[in-house]
Amino acid sequence: MSSSRYVQNFRQRRALLLSNDPKAIETISAMVTRLGMALEPLCIMPGEFRPVLEKANSQRDVLFLDGDLNLFPEAVQSVESELPQIPIVGLVGIEAPSRLRSLMQFGATAFLSKPVHSGAIFSALYLAVNTFEQKADLRLSIEELEKRRRYRRHVIKAVTMVMKSHSLDDEGAFALLRKEAMRARLSLEAYCEGVVQRSTMRTVEDREPDEKQAVGD
Numbered sequence: 001m002s003s004s005r006y007v008q009n010f011r012q013r014r015a016l017l018l019s020n021d022p023k024a025i026e027t028i029s030a031m032v033t034r035l036g037m038a039l040e041p042l043c044i045m046p047g048e049f050r051p052v053l054e055k056a057n058s059q060r061d062v063l064f065l066d067g068d069l070n071l072f073p074e075a076v077q078s079v080e081s082e083l084p085q086i087p088i089v090g091l092v093g094i095e096a097p098s099r100l101r102s103l104m105q106f107g108a109t110a111f112l113s114k115p116v117h118s119g120a121i122f123s124a125l126y127l128a129v130n131t132f133e134q135k136a137d138l139r140l141s142i143e144e145l146e147k148r149r150r151y152r153r154h155v156i157k158a159v160t161m162v163m164k165s166h167s168l169d170d171e172g173a174f175a176l177l178r179k180e181a182m183r184a185r186l187s188l189e190a191y192c193e194g195v196v197q198r199s200t201m202r203t204v205e206d207r208e209p210d211e212k213q214a215v216g217d
Contacts, residue, residue: 010035013062016056066093068091159174
């Protein structure tokens with residue numbers, strides 16, 4: 001993520017606050033309101049945590065999650081990638097490794113130690129939201145690379161086909177495919193997939209008359 005895209009204004013966002021610590025609730029409520037955020041305190045029973053996250057908007061909402069609450073057993077078998085994605089600030093009272101690990105498994109990317117001090121809230125918000133955005137961008141980049149990797153076999157097949165049909169070497173076939181992909185306004189991988197699929201369909205169509213003849217015989 002480039003520095004120009006870092007989020008530093010939290011107006012129009014919503015702070016979801018899940019804690020039973022009166023002092024933490026009071027301090028966070030006052031500060032996020034001062035920052036122009038809407039505030040929604042949450043009261044959740046065990047087993048209701050996931051539905052709340054599923055309804056949250058990752059582009060608008062930030063969750064302040066108290067690690068001292070007994071909400072974590074429902075996600076013991078989950079991994080971070082399976083949980084709904086939203087920026088999360090973990091509130092840490094008991095600094096036990098298990099509590100910290102659970103908060104990280106839920107997706108917390110910033111932490112506030114209790115008792116919470118108002119001066120630390122903006123920094124935690126900044127870190128949580130921007131780290132979340134970076135992770136989302138990275139996730140999209142990985143998905144795109146995986147998609148291109150899956151398409152790579154089509155590129156190899158298409159290059160081989162063009163080499164045979166146009167009597168070209170591999171570099172010439174690749175250059176021709178890239179030129180045609182640009183003309184079609186498609187990525188090279190998508191264009192090559194189409195070339196291979198059309199070739200496969202023609203092969204099947206060519207075989208069908210022979211198969212029908214064989215059946216007739």
